[in-house]
Amino acid sequence: MGVESLPAGPSKGHPLRHEANWAWLFIMPALAVIGVFSLLPTVGSFAISFTSWDLLGTPRWVGMDNYQALLQDPLFYKVVGNTLWFVVLYVVLDMVIALALAVALNQKIRGLAIFRTAYFLPVVTSMVAVSIVWEWIYDPGFGILNVVIGWFGAEKVHWLSDPRFALPCLVVMSVWKSLGYTMILFLAGLQAIPPEYTEAAAVDGASGVTRFFRITMPLLGPTLLLVGIMATIRAFQTFDSVYLMTQGGPRRATTVVVYWLFQNAFTYFKLGKASALAYMLFAVLLALTLMQWSLRKRWVHQEEGT
Amino acid sequence: MPDLRKVAAYTALTLGALACAFPFALLLSTSIMTYQQSVTYPPEFIPRPATFENYVRAFTSSSLLTYFGNSVLIALLTVAGQLATGAMAGYAFARLRFPGRNVLFFAILTTMMVPVQVNLVPLFAMMARIGWVDTYWALIVPDLAGAFGVFLFRQWFLNLPQELEDAARLDGCNPWQFFWRVALPTALPAVATLGIFQFLASWNTFMWPLVVTNSDALFTLPVGLAKFQNQMAETTNWPLLMAATAVAVLPAIAVFIALQRFFLRGLMEGAVKG
Amino acid sequence: MAARMLLSPRKSLLALSAALAVLAGCAGPARQGLAFSTWGSIDEMDILKPILAEFTRRTEIPVELQHFPKDYAHKLRMVVAAARVPDVMFISNEALPGFADRGVFRDLGPLLEEDPDLGASDFYPQVMKAMSWKGKLYGIPRDLSNLVVFYNKDLFDAAGVRYPEAGWTFADLLRIAPRLTRPGEQWAIGFQPQPLVWTPYVWSHGGDIMDESMSRCTLADPPALQGLNFYVDLRNKHHYAPTDKESGNARMTQLFAQGKLAMFVYGRWAVPGYRKKLTFDWDVAPFPRGPAGSIVDTDSSGWGIAKDSPKQEEAWKLVKFLASRWSIEQFTKSGLIVPSRPDVANSPAFLAGKPASSQVFLDVIETGRPQRVPMAYDEITWELIDNLAPAWTGEEPVDKAVKPLCERITALLRES
Numbered sequence: 001m002g003v004e005s006l007p008a009g010p011s012k013g014h015p016l017r018h019e020a021n022w023a024w025l026f027i028m029p030a031l032a033v034i035g036v037f038s039l040l041p042t043v044g045s046f047a048i049s050f051t052s053w054d055l056l057g058t059p060r061w062v063g064m065d066n067y068q069a070l071l072q073d074p075l076f077y078k079v080v081g082n083t084l085w086f087v088v089l090y091v092v093l094d095m096v097i098a099l100a101l102a103v104a105l106n107q108k109i110r111g112l113a114i115f116r117t118a119y120f121l122p123v124v125t126s127m128v129a130v131s132i133v134w135e136w137i138y139d140p141g142f143g144i145l146n147v148v149i150g151w152f153g154a155e156k157v158h159w160l161s162d163p164r165f166a167l168p169c170l171v172v173m174s175v176w177k178s179l180g181y182t183m184i185l186f187l188a189g190l191q192a193i194p195p196e197y198t199e200a201a202a203v204d205g206a207s208g209v210t211r212f213f214r215i216t217m218p219l220l221g222p223t224l225l226l227v228g229i230m231a232t233i234r235a236f237q238t239f240d241s242v243y244l245m246t247q248g249g250p251r252r253a254t255t256v257v258v259y260w261l262f263q264n265a266f267t268y269f270k271l272g273k274a275s276a277l278a279y280m281l282f283a284v285l286l287a288l289t290l291m292q293w294s295l296r297k298r299w300v301h302q303e304e305g306t
Numbered sequence: 307m308p309d310l311r312k313v314a315a316y317t318a319l320t321l322g323a324l325a326c327a328f329p330f331a332l333l334l335s336t337s338i339m340t341y342q343q344s345v346t347y348p349p350e351f352i353p354r355p356a357t358f359e360n361y362v363r364a365f366t367s368s369s370l371l372t373y374f375g376n377s378v379l380i381a382l383l384t385v386a387g388q389l390a391t392g393a394m395a396g397y398a399f400a401r402l403r404f405p406g407r408n409v410l411f412f413a414i415l416t417t418m419m420v421p422v423q424v425n426l427v428p429l430f431a432m433m434a435r436i437g438w439v440d441t442y443w444a445l446i447v448p449d450l451a452g453a454f455g456v457f458l459f460r461q462w463f464l465n466l467p468q469e470l471e472d473a474a475r476l477d478g479c480n481p482w483q484f485f486w487r488v489a490l491p492t493a494l495p496a497v498a499t500l501g502i503f504q505f506l507a508s509w510n511t512f513m514w515p516l517v518v519t520n521s522d523a524l525f526t527l528p529v530g531l532a533k534f535q536n537q538m539a540e541t542t543n544w545p546l547l548m549a550a551t552a553v554a555v556l557p558a559i560a561v562f563i564a565l566q567r568f569f570l571r572g573l574m575e576g577a578v579k580g
Numbered sequence: 581m582a583a584r585m586l587l588s589p590r591k592s593l594l595a596l597s598a599a600l601a602v603l604a605g606c607a608g609p610a611r612q613g614l615a616f617s618t619w620g621s622i623d624e625m626d627i628l629k630p631i632l633a634e635f636t637r638r639t640e641i642p643v644e645l646q647h648f649p650k651d652y653a654h655k656l657r658m659v660v661a662a663a664r665v666p667d668v669m670f671i672s673n674e675a676l677p678g679f680a681d682r683g684v685f686r687d688l689g690p691l692l693e694e695d696p697d698l699g700a701s702d703f704y705p706q707v708m709k710a711m712s713w714k715g716k717l718y719g720i721p722r723d724l725s726n727l728v729v730f731y732n733k734d735l736f737d738a739a740g741v742r743y744p745e746a747g748w749t750f751a752d753l754l755r756i757a758p759r760l761t762r763p764g765e766q767w768a769i770g771f772q773p774q775p776l777v778w779t780p781y782v783w784s785h786g787g788d789i790m791d792e793s794m795s796r797c798t799l800a801d802p803p804a805l806q807g808l809n810f811y812v813d814l815r816n817k818h819h820y821a822p823t824d825k826e827s828g829n830a831r832m833t834q835l836f837a838q839g840k841l842a843m844f845v846y847g848r849w850a851v852p853g854y855r856k857k858l859t860f861d862w863d864v865a866p867f868p869r870g871p872a873g874s875i876v877d878t879d880s881s882g883w884g885i886a887k888d889s890p891k892q893e894e895a896w897k898l899v900k901f902l903a904s905r906w907s908i909e910q911f912t913k914s915g916l917i918v919p920s921r922p923d924v925a926n927s928p929a930f931l932a933g934k935p936a937s938s939q940v941f942l943d944v945i946e947t948g949r950p951q952r953v954p955m956a957y958d959e960i961t962w963e964l965i966d967n968l969a970p971a972w973t974g975e976e977p978v979d980k981a982v983k984p985l986c987e988r989i990t991a992l993l994r995e996s
Contacts, residue, residue, distance in 0.1 A: 018480075022481040041432065044432070055657055274427050440655075
């Protein structure tokens with residue numbers, strides 16, 4: 001990535017007077033669509049965040065009021081708290097389980113393709129479909145989870161309507177969905193580590209566990225950080241599952257930032273407040289994305305270097 | 307003496323694979339139950355007798371066919387659009403020289419840093435103002451091009467051997483002819499990668515169609531499924547819902563299996579996008 | 581070559597912008613006649629369409645019907661935002677402030693005053709008030725929406741209990757309820773979590789959700805708490821009303837139709853369905869009296885005119901026609917509405933047919949009042965439903981659940 005220079009040319013023959021004009025023709029469609037429907041709204045979102053607007057009439061300038069109001073709203077802190085709680089649970093679970101599976105997969109396993117296909121079924125399925133199926137799994141009356149815990153004599157739990165369990169249930173489902181993706185990324189990271197390092201340690205008598213934690217893990221550092229950041233960004237953007245399964249409840253236990261943004265913008269038509277919230281989210285995700293990109297560069301070079 | 311590590315590895319992987327596959331099995335098995343079977347306790351997981359009536363009813367008691375058609379239409383159009391615009395722009399950024407090239411590419415790249423939720427409100431307001439709310443325009447046009455496609459093709463075309471281009475120039479090819487007849491045919495892997503990515507993204511996207519449409523005739527599968535589930539709020543008929551969900555899920559899985567290789571390659575590239 | 585013509589970047593940019601502009605403007609051909617938006621079931625459309633046809637026959641003004649059966653207020657907002665406001669719009673008193681405040685509707689007061697055929701006195705004052713915002717009238721009302729107690733006469737007969745009659749009290753309710761309850765099979769009264777349904781309990785105890793200026797939540801004040809506690813106790817203490825588990829996700833109206841509820845609080849809109857479906861004898865009675873009286877809501881829906889419509893005269897003609905005696909009678913005859921016009925209300929069009937005591941709907945108008953509708957109405961309703969949920973299930977005492985709820989509502993009221 002980064003903007004490499006064009007190979008030297010034109011060295012022979014044909015003049016390229018019209019090259020620039022051709023270029024415009026080539027980029028115009030992409031530029032027009034991206035400019036109008038992506039760049040423009042990003043700028044627009046910033047502007048709207050300083051107004052009060054319900055889509056009818058014209059936006060009314062209110063300066064920093066939306067941001068101030070958010071920071072003084074107890075619900076804002078609850079939403080942020082919910083989101084952070086979701087993110088932490090999700091990232092930890094996702095990474096630990098995926099890493100364990102990637103290590104397993106790295107052991108020169110046969111049937112790699114079959115495993116990979118199975119693990120990717122959740123990844124390519126829409127979150128809507130996943131939410132519907134898991135809602136059935138979590139169903140208090142006849143869902144399989146309560147059936148299974150019933151075998152052990154436990155009472156039926158109202159998973160999604162209990163404020164204690166609702167959010168963790170969403171996390172478990174999200175981890176399940178992205179496990180294959182995270183696992184593949186870790187696998188790539190593991191495979192980039194030259195086997196000589198661990199083999200040398202084995203010759204020196206180090207046990208498998210020691211080898212893993214003293215050699216593999218440190219070398220996996222950048223990968224861990226990269227994957228962790230990507231998982232964090234993904235977790236911050238949770239919306240579909242909340243909309244389908246809990247609608248932000250019970251008692252706001254599962255209202256995460258993007259869901260609250262949706263309610264503010266499209267249920268209550270507080271476009272200014274929603275945009276301010278979006279930009280605060282943007283600030284957080286931008287910082288994470290920039291970290292991810294700089295790490296990715298290093299990762300690619302690490303790969304290319306081996 | 308069996309390698310304990312390998313045994314542990316196989317066990318862990320198999321358990322994980324079963325955990326991943328299990329909900330899909332549940333989806334299918336529930337979809338062939340009758341409502342009565344789904345509300346009996348203790349439940350039978352392999353319904354005897356099995357029935358396909360839910361699949362029939364899913365189509366007759368809801369607009370599932372409409373949703374399916376919409377999803378197909380939008381997926382095909384946006385894939386075509388992204389391929390066309392991405393390949394052309396990627397080629398230009400990679401192999402043509404023009405003023406402002408770097409600045410423009412950087413501008414396009416920055417859009418990859420912006421989470422979609424930031425653009426949601428203003429894009430919606432824009433759609434409202436120009437009267438595109440609840441129309442196919444709103445579902446298709448904003449997704450006809452994207453930074454990821456431009457980025458992907460640019461990466462690909464940067465690796466074109468210079469000799470190919472020089473030879474073409476000698477033959478008097480203009481950039482379009484070179485692009486169409488020489489460069490693009492070599493880029494089929496990139497086409498497949500972007501194709502499957504955009505197809506899956508379009509097939510599975512939920513928030514934007516939810517926000518920008520509210521007529522049954524325009525719903526895509528994810529939105530239609532959500533509304534279908536919503537209608538049943540009082541007493542959810544799970545088998546019926548599972549049948550509808552299965553219909554929504556199978557095409558994506560089929561496409562994935564067919565183009566697995568390209569999808570995985572694209573994932574690695576997409577690690578930048580996240 | 582065509583490519584060469586497009587090669588100037590400026591030209592191609594212009595061409596593209598032009599194309600986008602054309603696409604954007606693709607709104608279709610210019611409107612003929614009046615555009616009229618409404619919600620409503622298919623049955624309602626079957627009543628409305630002939631009325632519109634008759635209007636066109638008499639005035640030669642065609643009417644383009646825009647029917648949004650679901651999410652009406654949301655769809656209307658989209659249409660307004662796209663500058664394609666219908667000339668005449670049907671609107672409920674809950675949705676009215678959001679649009680009136682933004683100048684979408686025209687002030688109809690002066691029009692009504694000057695009109696020779698239609699006047700404010702043709703309608704109940706309560707619905708005129710419901711269709712007003714900040715002192716100005718923005719809609720001509722079609723109906724009056726209030727709550728009564730539907731009751732199953734057969735169940736009362738079987739238990740040997742006298743039917744509820746005008747002036748009966750909460751004490752009477754508590755007295756007869758045990759005789760109408762057979763645990764697990766039948767309950768004396770229904771229980772619904774919607775604010776609309778429990779508000780009469782609060783009002784009749786002298787409380788309210790918010791004060792008159794709509795700047796403070798009053799749900800934590802003693803009278804309101806009394807009302808809420810009375811309501812919750814019906815279910816959780818006395819078990820005269822079914823719990824969620826017992827009702828098993830069926831709605832109260834379904835339970836009533838199944839003959840499992842002796843009474844429940846509901847509105848006129850159920851009548852057409854009940855006339856067709858109910859297999860037992862039924863009637864309506866006023867809401868019981870509490871310490872502050874028997875007070876139920878008096879909401880309304882009506883027709884408004886777009887302020888920016890270029891067809892003001894024709895639009896008023898349509899509204900007048902829709903609000904005329906004949907037209908309101910058509911809506912009333914199906915049993916769907918309590919008419920906004922006393923002349924229709926006091927005629928057989930409304931009073932004939934089941935329920936035999938339709939007069940009750942009219943008797944309670946005097947003491948009723950519209951819901952308070954602040955700008956943040958939708959958000960407040962969401963908070964009310966979400967925060968009181970544990971109180972309804974008995975997990976949390978009402979007094980405890982209400983305190984944070986009230987703070988939240990006051991904050992929302994202050995925000996607007």
